[in-house]
Amino acid sequence: MIGEPGESVSTHGSTREVSVRRLTPVDAALAARAIAGIKRGAALANEAAEADRLRRWLGDPNRVLFVATDTQRPVGFALGYLLDRIDADAQMLCFYEIEVLASHRRRGIGTRLVEAMKAVARSRRVIKMWVQTDPANVAARGLYEHTGAARSDAPDEVYTWDAASLKGSDRA
Ligand SMILES: CC(C)(COP(=O)(O)OP(=O)(O)OC[C@H]1O[C@@H](n2cnc3c(N)ncnc32)[C@H](O)[C@@H]1OP(=O)(O)O)[C@@H](O)C(=O)NCCC(=O)NCCS
Numbered sequence: 001m002i003g004e005p006g007e008s009v010s011t012h013g014s015t016r017e018v019s020v021r022r023l024t025p026v027d028a029a030l031a032a033r034a035i036a037g038i039k040r041g042a043a044l045a046n047e048a049a050e051a052d053r054l055r056r057w058l059g060d061p062n063r064v065l066f067v068a069t070d071t072q073r074p075v076g077f078a079l080g081y082l083l084d085r086i087d088a089d090a091q092m093l094c095f096y097e098i099e100v101l102a103s104h105r106r107r108g109i110g111t112r113l114v115e116a117m118k119a120v121a122r123s124r125r126v127i128k129m130w131v132q133t134d135p136a137n138v139a140a141r142g143l144y145e146h147t148g149a150a151r152s153d154a155p156d157e158v159y160t161w162d163a164a165s166l167k168g169s170d171r172a
Contacts, residue, residue: 018075018104020068020112022120027067028055034067034074038099064093066116068100068109076100078113082124093121093129098143105139114147132158 023031032050036042044050057063062083068076078098082091095117100109121129131149133140145151 018068018070018107018109018112020066020076020109020116022116023058023065023067025055025058028052028058030067030069030074031058031065034077037074038077038101039097062091064117064120066113068104068113070104075104076109076113078117080117080120080129082120082126085127088127091124091126093117093124093126095129095131098131098140110139110143111147114143118147 021027028051029047031054032044032047035054036044036050058065062081064078064080064082066078067074076099079096081094081096083094084091095114098110098113100113118129131140131144133144135141135155141151
């Protein structure tokens with residue numbers, strides 16, 4: 001099943017094969033290239049150090065990273081976190097982030113990444129999976145609706161404590 005780490009699906013796109021796979025610690029170098037190339041849009045200064053960090057990151061079964069590759073080049077990723085409920089012996093899946101390279105959009109890769117994340121949610125029998133997006137992000141909204149998500153009727157506002165606002169006294 002694609003929901004388990006290391007398992008993959010491959011399909012043929014218009015010209016080349018794109019595969020989607022959940023990464024495990026042995027895939028740390030690929031994870032490093034995917035995050036640098038897609039999320040940061042920059043080459044890695046120190047691939048070995050970043051791969052070391054991601055090897056540890058990927059060792060936690062509650063962290064979920066799918067990467068789409070086109071002939072071994074990372075072209076998309078989806079990131080999620082399985083969270084334990086406090087009121088039940090169950091988990092939720094916080095679908096945190098997804099991105100597909102601009103050159104590869106509108107070819108169904110985003111859909112495959114979301115479906116892969118849904119497979120993890122099913123295999124862990126989560127209570128729910130959710131994602132947050134900017135209402136102005138037409139592509140993201142289209143993708144989530146296309147893959148069966150329903151928009152919350154009353155979206156909550158998000159408040160963020162950045163590093164500066166977290167500074168201060170440690171007294172509770
Ligand atoms: C959102 C994103 C991941 C979609 O990836 P993708 O691979 O292009 O998605 P798909 O090809 O699977 O598209 C599936 C469906 O989503 C909808 N969709 C995708 N992009 C769309 C767009 N630009 N405008 C309107 N609908 C869109 C369509 O219904 C599409 O089906 P169709 O192509 O048959 O019409 C991609 O646009 C992206 O990386 N955006 C920048 C990062 C981002 O905003 N991430 C979300 C943050 S919350």
